[in-house]
Amino acid sequence: MTTTPHFTPTQAATPTTDSLFCSSVAVSALSAAVELGLLDDLKDRGEIRFDDRQEGADRIDPAVVRGILLPLEWAGIVELDDRSARPGPGFEAAYLDRGYFYWLAGGNGELTSRAPHVALERNRHGEFYNRDMRAVAVSSRMIGDVEVELRFDKILADQPPRAVCDLGCGSGQRLIRIAGNHPGVRGVGVDIAPAAVELSGASFAEAGMADRISVHHGDVHALPRLSEFAGIDTVTCVFMGHDFWPYDKCVTVLRRIREVFPDVERFLLCDVVRSEVAPGPHTPIFTLGFEFAHALMGVTLPTRSDWMAAFDASGWECEAVQEFNRPPGGLLFELRPSR
Known part of the structure; x- marks a missing residue:
């Protein structure tokens, strides 16, 4: 059975504390990009502008769009200029694996962020954790x-x-x-x-x-x-x-x-x-x-x-x-x- 390569951040080849921290930020940013549809827009259109989300109930400030995509540039998933983003060398692999990141940070983000609380026996009763x-x-x-x-x-x-x-x-x-x-x-x-x-x-x-x-x-x-x-x-x-x-x-x-x-x-x-x-x-x-x-x-x-x-x-x-x-x-x- 052939194994399909998975996404690996291009800057995080060695397990340094720097790369661990940046990787954790990239995971959160990738999950947000999935839920907001930014990754799908890049897949469908090949390019998105930071000011594309200026209309309707889903309006996003261009600075926020750029802020979400910046960690993905570090990871090699996108390439940015002053006004827009395009798929980077790691985009196809990251898009294929996007469900894992969305599961972890989107579905289980509150659970994992409260790990110290839910780990204590005194707190593990009833509905002691939340998931999306x-x-x-x-x-x-x-x-x-x-x-x-x-x-x-x-x-x-x-x-x-x-x-x-x-x-x-x-x-x-x-x-x-x-x-x-x-x-x-x-x-x-x-x-x-x-x-x-x-x-x-x-x-x-x-x-x-x-x-x-x-x-x-x-x-x-x-x-x-x-x-x-x-x-x-x-x-x-x-x-x-x-x-x-x-x-x-x-x-x-x-x-x-x-x-x-x-x-x-x-x-x-x-x-x-x-x-x-x-x-x-x-x-x-x-x-x-x-x-x-x-x-x-x-x-x-x-x-x-x-x-x-x-x-x-x-x-x-x-x-x-x-x-x-x-x-x-x-x-x-x-x-x-x-x-």
């Missing part, structure tokens, strides 16, 4: 679009579904794409985050598919028996399987999925597993951020063998496992109910 779940949903879609979703499309093309439920549906784009590829398919989305439910519902309506795809607020640890779950033959779940854990809870969740989807024939579960290699110069993008953020949240990250044990205990047979380069550590388990 809309940013998490959008960034997860960006990460998955590179490789994961292509595999899903191939699997579903080979064995077309009749009705699909996406657990942790996020932005809803997976269900929209599946419904677009398979006109007769009915879709149901479930997500625990109200922001994601709102986002996906709006996406379904905008795509003209609200009559074919519905969305529900729900927790996988307490999945209800909805009438809409009848007839679902394919269940999907991407980048949230680790929320099933620890082990005993995971087994319960996996059994519950079998119960509430009486007609399920396959379960396509994709998640990032915990690295079992010590970090070093060759540690890939996302791995450290993924494990750092989830440690702060108190989320158990399983290994591949942990998952296989849970499948066996909960009545799921794993027919195949596909590995991903992007995201690193990503696995797609193709499951069927055990006879």
Whole structure:
């Protein structure tokens, strides 16, 4: 399997304190450029002027636009002159990997900035941290679009579904794409985050598919028996399987999925597993951020063998496992109910 190179700041080849600091600033600036659409504008138009955002509710002072892009010039992502910006030598790689940066700084920025607070046992009760779940949903879609979703499309093309439920549906784009590829398919989305439910519902309506795809607020640890779950033959779940854990809870969740989807024939579960290699110069993008953020949240990250044990205990047979380069550590388990 060919590995696609990831973005590396051109000025940060050695781990000096200078480069560490500048890199952290560049991460925040890149995340902001993603959310504000500056990166998309550069991709589409090849050049943006600092004074382009002078109209409407999304007006940005030209000095602020330049200030956001300046760290990206340091990183080799853009090139600036007095009035405008153009893609730099590192732009294409950074654009491809933009989801990782937006996930870290946009989706989990408040969590990681409050690491000293959430680390203390006395503070770890109730809802002790905050994440921007809309940013998490959008960034997860960006990460998955590179490789994961292509595999899903191939699997579903080979064995077309009749009705699909996406657990942790996020932005809803997976269900929209599946419904677009398979006109007769009915879709149901479930997500625990109200922001994601709102986002996906709006996406379904905008795509003209609200009559074919519905969305529900729900927790996988307490999945209800909805009438809409009848007839679902394919269940999907991407980048949230680790929320099933620890082990005993995971087994319960996996059994519950079998119960509430009486007609399920396959379960396509994709998640990032915990690295079992010590970090070093060759540690890939996302791995450290993924494990750092989830440690702060108190989320158990399983290994591949942990998952296989849970499948066996909960009545799921794993027919195949596909590995991903992007995201690193990503696995797609193709499951069927055990006879």
